[in-house]
Amino acid sequence: MTPSDRFPSAPVIDAIAWVRVREGRVLNVRAHGKDAFYLPGGKREPGETDAQTLVREVAEELAVRLDPETIALFTVIDEAAHGYPAGTRVRLACYTAEAAGDPVPSAEIAELAWLGPDDADRCAPAGVRVLAELTARGLLAA
Ligand SMILES: Nc1nc2c([nH]c(=O)n2[C@H]2C[C@H](O)[C@@H](COP(=O)(O)OP(=O)(O)OP(=O)(O)O)O2)c(=O)[nH]1
Numbered sequence: 001m002t003p004s005d006r007f008p009s010a011p012v013i014d015a016i017a018w019v020r021v022r023e024g025r026v027l028n029v030r031a032h033g034k035d036a037f038y039l040p041g042g043k044r045e046p047g048e049t050d051a052q053t054l055v056r057e058v059a060e061e062l063a064v065r066l067d068p069e070t071i072a073l074f075t076v077i078d079e080a081a082h083g084y085p086a087g088t089r090v091r092l093a094c095y096t097a098e099a100a101g102d103p104v105p106s107a108e109i110a111e112l113a114w115l116g117p118d119d120a121d122r123c124a125p126a127g128v129r130v131l132a133e134l135t136a137r138g139l140l141a142a
Contacts, residue, residue: 010089014043016044017054017094017130021139024140026114028112029105031109034083037113038082050095051068058099062106063101065100077091082124082126117142120132
């Protein structure tokens with residue numbers, strides 16, 4: 001039985017995220033007023049492709065220009081959406097991509113963090129799943 005079988009009209013947040021690993025840690029952001037770290041990214045606007053949403057959101061949050069040629073799907077996560085009413089899911093399409101320059105937090109971002117396998121308790125549920133996938137693939141340093 002899938003979540004949509006159990007909650008036929010449950011809303012789903014359609015969002016895209018950037019998986020950026022450096023020296024065995026994955027980049028996360030925490031927005032002002034939020035108590036959990038998210039993978040950088042955000043919701044698709046009408047008519048956008050995944051790549052367009054990814055490039056736009058990462059530029060907005062981190063002032064980083066992703067190279068569209070390098071965008072590659074890492075995983076798609078279906079999880080409880082953080083900060084929404086119970087039953088709301090997020091479908092988070094997660095991509096790797098090369099970037100020019102170092103991330104600089106925009107005004108909406110309270111802090112950046114490079115997180116490892118022991119930091120799951122700081123992340124929203126979808127990010128916990130991505131930490132586990134990165135760990136399983138040997139991409140995070142213990
Ligand atoms: N980017 C991102 N979103 C996540 C994660 N986990 C999770 O539940 N979400 C949900 C909650 C977020 O509110 C939603 C989309 O992100 P967002 O709210 O930053 O999107 P946005 O910039 O388009 O939002 P808005 O402020 O314009 O409303 O997806 C995650 O790890 N990364």
